[in-house]
Amino acid sequence: MPASQSLDSFDRAILAILQKDNTTPQRAIGEAVNLSAPAVQRRIKRMEETGIIRANVALVDPAKVGHPITLFVEVEVESERAELIDAAKRSFIAVPEVQQCYYVTGDADFILVITVATMADYEALTRRLFFENNNVKRFRTFVAMDRVKVGLEVPV
Amino acid sequence: MPASQSLDSFDRAILAILQKDNTTPQRAIGEAVNLSAPAVQRRIKRMEETGIIRANVALVDPAKVGHPITLFVEVEVESERAELIDAAKRSFIAVPEVQQCYYVTGDADFILVITVATMADYEALTRRLFFENNNVKRFRTFVAMDRVKVGLEVPV
DNA sequence: ATCCAGACGAAACAAACTTGCAATCAGATG
DNA sequence: CATCTGATTGCAAGTTTGTTTCGTCTGGAT
The missing domain is CATH 1.10.10.10 (Winged helix-like DNA-binding domain superfamily/Winged helix DNA-binding domain)
Structure with missing residues (x-):
């Protein structure tokens, strides 16, 4: 019971x-x-x-509502001071195009999943999120060609 | 209308x-x-x-059903021949622990999001998915320390 | 042996979804 | 400029689904 x-x-x-x-x-x-x-x-x-x-x-199917592009971004920060990390988290959370954001170990500090309508939109986003943030050291982008499996299902 | x-x-x-x-x-x-x-x-x-x-x-909250660990994996393949890529897709789709799988451009060919109960489980998974697959050249793992934002919401 | 907490199922009840219908609106056509 | 057509709407009835009630049962502790 x-x-x-x-x-x-x-x-x-x-x-x-x-x-x-x-x-x-x-x-x-x-x-x-x-x-x-x-x-x-x-x-x-x-x-x-x-x-x-x-x-x-x-x-919702992103492509059918005008967001055909899915991107992954590995973000590496300059400093891992707690308050700077928290600020970064808040700035990522605030952006609707950022579907998912994880704080990770490894060569990167954050991994983001982003959906946009056009590459121009992504370019504008990178400006706001990365170039204007002094704490972002570098970022690496992967463009999804095929959303092979997309879900949040957890095996039970 | x-x-x-x-x-x-x-x-x-x-x-x-x-x-x-x-x-x-x-x-x-x-x-x-x-x-x-x-x-x-x-x-x-x-x-x-x-x-x-x-x-x-x-x-479902993965941590509360015994899957506290979320991982990202970048997978690079040996050959991008269509049939080998399709085989890889199928093998990733078939695994329940693989929540998400994207075929991407860039330094990696696939990006996976995986949830597991323990690192030992992940180790076993890597064996099955990567080491036993001759077409996997290398893979790189990121461990999520904080699931800052997790969803599949698309801005509309 | 008794008691108690938690959970169950059947049935009654309430809320939500679904459908049929007449009215309305926009754009195309004569 | 009137009319026609197709799509959409709101209302109200009908149906399905979700929720609550209540009496019963089980297992564990006293």
Whole structure:
């Protein structure tokens, strides 16, 4: 019984379904996992409250809404002083075109995933985000030719 | 009027909401964008049919389901012959731990986003995905220390 | 053996989604 | 300039889905 424990096999089965399609009716989920609809609903609610489910969202095809270009950027900073790193994080978060931003170990400090309409837009973005930021030492761009697999699904 | 044209400002407003929370009642969306609930519903349906909305999913916190480690991998291949590239794509797609896979230009050929429970798991994965694949020339790993911003939201 | 907390299912209930229909608007056509 | 056509809208009815209630059951601790 999943009291304050995190996850039992029912929860995992439910998550697997919701990560594919969260419009699946609770009754259908119930049948799939051998549970009643209310039981499913209670488990979903708990997982939302505990943050296991971070959000419920629609995934949009970037190309079909005018953002056909996806880019990766490795950013290396000059100084790793905490306040400068935090400032960089805030500046990346604030930009809608920055879909994802990770602070990483290795040859780079940040990795960004960016979507834009045109390369000119990206050029303008680099100006704002990198050239105008004195703490950015250098950055390296990769252009996605094929979005082979795109999702945030986590194996459960 | 959004006939076969892609998107008008209503659609964009609806998408902006659904990308944040697709459990928002259509009536509430209607109020927000000044449209009746059925009108909202018909627009959503069309966007789903045309693939503008790729999917409706729950986002799960990887750390809370036992996958606390996120990794980036740049993969460089030996040969870019089409059939070898396709084989690589297929092998990456097939692995659940590979959340995202992009075929890119630049110093690398693929960029992968991977989530795992432990570094030992990652080590095992590298064995399967990279060392056992003769076409992988080299790969470079970045470990995420902070998932600063994680989403697939597209500005509309 | 008893009690208690947590979880369950069935059924009633409420809310949301979906559909049919008449009215409206914009642009094309005669 | 009137009319026609196609697309979209809002309303209201109908249907599906989500939510709450309530009585029961199980397992663990006293």
